[in-house]
Amino acid sequence: MAVKERRERERADRHRRIVAVARELAEDQGWDAVTTRRLADRIEYSQPVLYGHFPGGKDEIVGAVALEGFAELAAALRTAVDAAGPDDAVGALASAYLAFAAEHPEVYRAMFDLAALPFGRDDTPAPLREGFTVVRDVLAPAAPGDPGHYAEVGWATLHGLATLARAGRLPPEGAAERLALAVGLLGQDTATVRDRQTP
Amino acid sequence: MAVKERRERERADRHRRIVAVARELAEDQGWDAVTTRRLADRIEYSQPVLYGHFPGGKDEIVGAVALEGFAELAAALRTAVDAAGPDDAVGALASAYLAFAAEHPEVYRAMFDLAALPFGRDDTPAPLREGFTVVRDVLAPAAPGDPGHYAEVGWATLHGLATLARAGRLPPEGAAERLALAVGLLGQDTATVRDRQTP
DNA sequence: CTCGCTTGTCTAGCACTGCTAGGATCGGGG
DNA sequence: CCCCGATCCTAGCAGTGCTAGACAAGCGAG
Numbered sequence: 085m086a087v088k089e090r091r092e093r094e095r096a097d098r099h100r101r102i103v104a105v106a107r108e109l110a111e112d113q114g115w116d117a118v119t120t121r122r123l124a125d126r127i128e129y130s131q132p133v134l135y136g137h138f139p140g141g142k143d144e145i146v147g148a149v150a151l152e153g154f155a156e157l158a159a160a161l162r163t164a165v166d167a168a169g170p171d172d173a174v175g176a177l178a179s180a181y182l183a184f185a186a187e188h189p190e191v192y193r194a195m196f197d198l199a200a201l202p203f204g205r206d207d208t209p210a211p212l213r214e215g216f217t218v219v220r221d222v223l224a225p226a227a228p229g230d231p232g233h234y235a236e237v238g239w240a241t242l243h244g245l246a247t248l249a250r251a252g253r254l255p256p257e258g259a260a261e262r263l264a265l266a267v268g269l270l271g272q273d274t275a276t277v278r279d280r281q282t283p
Numbered sequence: 284m285a286v287k288e289r290r291e292r293e294r295a296d297r298h299r300r301i302v303a304v305a306r307e308l309a310e311d312q313g314w315d316a317v318t319t320r321r322l323a324d325r326i327e328y329s330q331p332v333l334y335g336h337f338p339g340g341k342d343e344i345v346g347a348v349a350l351e352g353f354a355e356l357a358a359a360l361r362t363a364v365d366a367a368g369p370d371d372a373v374g375a376l377a378s379a380y381l382a383f384a385a386e387h388p389e390v391y392r393a394m395f396d397l398a399a400l401p402f403g404r405d406d407t408p409a410p411l412r413e414g415f416t417v418v419r420d421v422l423a424p425a426a427p428g429d430p431g432h433y434a435e436v437g438w439a440t441l442h443g444l445a446t447l448a449r450a451g452r453l454p455p456e457g458a459a460e461r462l463a464l465a466v467g468l469l470g471q472d473t474a475t476v477r478d479r480q481t482p
Numbered sequence: 483c484t485c486g487c488t489t490g491t492c493t494a495g496c497a498c499t500g501c502t503a504g505g506a507t508c509g510g511g512g
Numbered sequence: 513c514c515c516c517g518a519t520c521c522t523a524g525c526a527g528t529g530c531t532a533g534a535c536a537a538g539c540g541a542g
Contacts, residue, residue, distance in 0.1 A: 091518095120500060130521050132502075142500065196450065197396060203452045228467060233460045236453050237444070237468070240461075241436065244443030251395065253402045254435050261432045262439075268427060269436070269468045290489095319529060329492050331531075341529065 099137050101127050103148045110149065110190040115198060118146075143200065150199035151211055153191040158215035160184050165222055174271035177222045178242055178263055185246035192246065226271050238270045298336050300326050302347045309348065309389040314397060317345075342399065349398035350410055352390040357414035359383050364421055373470035376421045377441055377462055384445035391445065425470050437469045 105126045109118045120142060124131045138144035164180030165173050185192045195201075202208055219242075220235035227234035245262060248254045254262065304325045308317045319341060323330045337343035363379035364372050384391045394400075401407055418441075419434035426433035444461060447453045453461065 119498085121498090131500085132522095133520070135501075136519085196446070203450075204454055229460060229464055230457075233457050234464055236447075236457065237440065237461050237464045240443030240447055240453075240465075241440040242443070243447060244439030244441070245436070247395070247446065248435070248439055248442060251402075254439075255403055258432050258435065261428060262436050265428055265433055265436045266439075318527085320527090330529085331493095332491070334530075335490085 095137075098127065098129070098133075102134060102137055102145060103152065106145050107149045107152070107191065110146075110194065111188070115146070115190060115193065118142075146194045147199040147201060149191060150194040150201060151209060153188065153195045154201075154215055155211035156188075156191075157181070157184050157195075158211060158218060161215060161218045165218060173222045174226065175263075175267045177219065178267050178270070181242045182246055182249075182259075182263060185250065189250050192250070196243065196247070223270060241266055241270065294336075297326065297328070297332075301333060301336055301344060302351065305344050306348045306351070306390065309345075309393065310387070314345070314389060314392065317341075345393045346398040346400060348390060349393040349400060350408060352387065352394045353400075353414055354410035355387075355390075356380070356383050356394075357410060357417060360414060360417045364417060372421045373425065374462075374466045376418065377466050377469070380441045381445055381448075381458075381462060384449065388449050391449070395442065395446070422469060440465055440469065 102123065106118055106123055109122065109126070120131050120134055123145070124134060127133075134145070135141060138148070140147070160180050160183075161177055164176045168176035201212060203212060216235065216239065219239050220231055223235050223238045224231040245254070245266065249256070249259065301322065305317055305322060308321065308325070319330050319333055322344070323333060326332075333344070334340060337347070339346070359379050359382075360376055363375045367375035400411060402411060415434065415438065418438050419430055422434050422437045423430040444453070444465065448455070448458065
């Protein structure tokens with residue numbers, strides 16, 4: 085019965101559409117504008133349909149957007165790092181991270197402020213691990229101690245810069261210098277090593 | 284007319300009471316539990332009274348709690364730094380910062396996630412500047428570039444660690460090591476300078 | 483001392499939120 | 513062809529922030 089398959093396909097489409105509409109609405113009107121009624125309106129179904137797809141309700145929907153965001157962030161970091169030489173990998177990583185946060189502020193907000201994603205657990209989805217992995221791999225050569233912990237600190241620095249900037253608590257004109265300073269700090273050991281080798 | 288003064292005094296008392304109750308409610312039930320109705324209930328007045336004190340409504344009330352938080356944070360940082368020797372000032376600062384965030388998670392949330400405080404403007408309240416000043420003064424000796432920008436990066440690192448930890452995205456058992464790594468990074472120039480002098 | 487008026491406060495209600503129980507409707511299988 | 517199950521919608525609940533208008537209390541003037 086191909087009917088069942090079609091139904092399944094239509095259902096999956098609608099599922100994606102809900103997430104896409106939620107994201108779109110959030111990106112150009114803020115998350116406050118993302119209400120179940122408006123969402124239902126835009127997908128041209130009634131509210132209860134949303135709960136058929138996301139039993140967890142609105143929270144689960146922003147969670148889905150957040151998950152999407154993590155996948156994109158990880159991909160962005162990966163390509164930025166790959167495109168850069170080994171010398172400025174840290175710089176490429178940091179600048180790609182801050183660029184993502186600046187360009188998708190609402191998605192970033194979903195990822196870190198709104199969604200309660202299952203982090204640090206056995207069933208943690210792959211996209212959630214992937215971004216951290218990139219950070220760890222890039223920072224590992226510079227790590228004075230455990231690379232995992234060092235990556236956490238590095239991530240925290242970038243996350244802090246991103247959120248404080250978005251909240252308007254860091255003057256925009258200093259962004260470049262802050263980036264340079266952060267890169268200098270995080271990639272320092274590499275520099276030290278290089279300095280020791282060159283003379 | 285002592286009557287007017289009494290009125291004024293009672294009004295000021297009630298003002299403080301609103302902020303105190305909001306904070307108390309937030310600290311032990313989370314900000315979602317802080318509703319104008321519940322707030323009115325606890326201060327034993329009706330809802331409109333709240334708007335007499337805070338025309339901006341709920342947002343202004345969480346702003347008041349946030350402001351209080353900034354004052355306390357600045358004080359905590361100051362005393363921690365003063366109590367420490369010049370060698371571990373950075374360590375004292377960082378550990379006091381993270382301790383404050385961990386001990387008052389909801390207030391911290393008000394300060395950085397909920398309230399829209401007037402930062403970086405001419406009329407920025409003193410408590411909002413003070414904390415940053417402490418951070419800048421402590422980190423200045425280690426700053427490779429502009430102390431202001433360096434302090435922003437330092438603040439961002441601490442803020443990132445605090446928020447990621449609160450969101451459960453950093454394993455609690457690594458807190459000490461992360462703190463050590465962060466202090467090592469931020470205070471590094473001091474160490475370098477000292478190392479150069481001692482041998 | 484009494485009257486009017488300002489000041490303060492409350493009741494009741496609006497428009498909105500997330501979420502759900504119940505009934506209607508549509509389409510495939512027997 | 514008819515029935516039955518899946519699918520979807522209408523309508524409603526309890527709660528939110530906020531406010532207009534009624535009401536009472538207390539002050540100053542006459």
